[in-house]
Every structure is written in structure tokens, then in C-alpha cells.
Amino acid sequence: MKRLHALRLSVLVLAACQVFALTGCLSMTRGESARVTYENRDRGYRVHVPPSYDAQTPVPLVVALHGAGMTPLLMAFLTRFNALSDREGFIVVYPKGLDHKWNADLNAPGFPGYDEPVDDVGFVGRVMDEVERDYTIDPRRVYVTGASNGALLTHIVACKLAARVAAAAPVMGTIAEHALPDCKPDRPVPILMVNGTADPIVFWQGGALPIIKPARVLSINATVEFWVKHNACNPVPETETLPHHGSQCGTRTQVDSYRGPTPQSDVVFYTVERGGHTWPGGALIQKQWTLGRVSRDFNATEVIWQFFKDHPKNE
Helix, strand or coil, X not given: CHHHHHHHHHHCCCCCHHHHHHHHHHHHCCCEEEEEEECCEEEEEEEECCCCCCCCCCEEEEEEECCCCCCHHHHHHHHCHHHHHHHHCCEEEEECCECCECCCCCCCCCCCCCCCCCCHHHHHHHHHHHHHHHCCEEEEEEEXXXXXXXXXXXXXXXXXXXXXXXXXXXXXXXXXXXXXXXXXXXXXXXXXXXXXXXXXXXXXXXXXXCCCCCCEECCHHHHHHHHHHHCCCCCCCEEEECCCCCCCCCCEEEEEEECCCCHHHCEEEEEEECECCCCCCCCCCXXXXXXXXXXXXXXXXXXXXXXHHCCCCCC
């Protein structure tokens, strides 16, 4: 019963952490909130612009999609993308889901899209439009990443906005079974995935999500295989094990790199052995008793940005 209660709390990913992290979120993030009308709804997003930004010089754009129950501020705090933005000179935008959740084709009560149509892929595209209108963005370097429910949406955005997205990096998420028939990218999309083998929310073997009935997702392996096949990669990966850091985290990380005919085909998969439903190297607001172990073998935010830098879109 205690475990079930813990899962109920954690299904809205990291929502309880807002109580502990609110002060930190407000003090460690800077940016502007903006509103846009989409599908006759008032929607919001938050933009972080680095101090080095010069409107005369096009810069990369990273779209960061929060998990269910999270806010744009909490996503910024968890990932520390703002600090990396300041250092590397890219703009990061945090769209806000309806009721802090996304329609990632889970087809489940309580999630957008179940009771009435909600086009969150279109909303993400609209946010890109708005940011590109207000800032000088390099169209070859528009990227998307997400956590949990936001990672599920990241997969769909990579499928449906493949002509626009240079690369994508879902963390703690796979593809919803209900979304798979419409996931037909019109070009190879470089993909970096990060998943924990002991994730208590998005199970490694896929299938039904706990509490969120009747939602079902692909297994992690099936999701990797989907992108490897679509991108025409060599099915045999180059494999390495990362050096172990932090004796307390209890995880090890294997990196499988699937190479295709061009860099635009790359699929890179980080397997966090014994890792939970967590953002590796993220802020210390992730509660291991509900979400599982947090890897300190690597920093997901840094790894994602390096992958993005290495994969601009070829016109």
C-alpha cells in the first residue's frame, strides 16, 4: 500500500518536489513568460535568453518539455539548462502543458486529448514560431528535449516535425503505443535517449503505465529499434561503459551508439543500470524513495547539448 501511494505521488513527475524547490527555482532561473492563443486556448511558455545574445547573430533554440505535474520553472531548475544557455549562448524555451500535462497520445483519463482534441505537437510548433519571430534563431539548430511525459511528447514532435527539428533527446520516456501508427518522420532524425532500467513509472519492458490506465507504451528496446530502423542505422552499436562517479548513487551507465549513413542518422542510447525515473546529474530535488536512483555518472543536460551541437540539420 505504501508503494502504491508513492507511485500515485510520483506519477505526476516530481510535482511534490515543487514544495521543496520553489525558492531555488525562483532564484536560479531568469527569463520572460509569454502567452499565446492556440486552438482557442490561452497557453503559456517561458523563454530564457543568454546575456551574450545579439540579434545580429542567429543562435540555436532548445525546446524543453516538462514532465507531468511540473512547471516550466521546475523543468529549468531540474535540468539547469539556463546556466548552460548562459555559457553556450543558445536560447531555451519551456512550453507549459495544459494542467501541467501533455497530450502524448497516452489516451488516458486526466491527460489532455482524452476528453477533447488537444494538439500539443502543433502547440510546440507554434511556440517555435513565436520565439523565431521575437529572436534571431538559426533554423538549422532547433532542438527538442523532454522529461517523462515531456519525453513521450518529444518522440512525437521528432516524428511529426522532423522537417523542422534538427535533433531530439527524450529522457525517461518512450513512445505511447497509441501514437505509433502516426509516427512517420519524413527524414532521419538524430535521437539521444536516456532511460533507467529500474524506472518505476515508464517500465523498461513497456506496457501499461502504473495508475495511468489504460495508457500503454512501447518497451525501451522497441523504441530504440524504431529509431534505429527508421534512420537506417547499423543495428550493431558501438558500446562503452562510462566511468563510475559517486559511490552513493548505485548506478552504472552504458552508452550504445548506432551509426547510419550520415550523422543525421545517429541514434545514441544511454542505459542507466538500476537508474530510476530521474534526470541524471540533475538538481538534487529528485526523491529516490519514489522515483528511484539518480545517476551521477554523467550530466544529461551537458550530454544532450553536446549531442545537439554535433547534429545541426542539413538543408
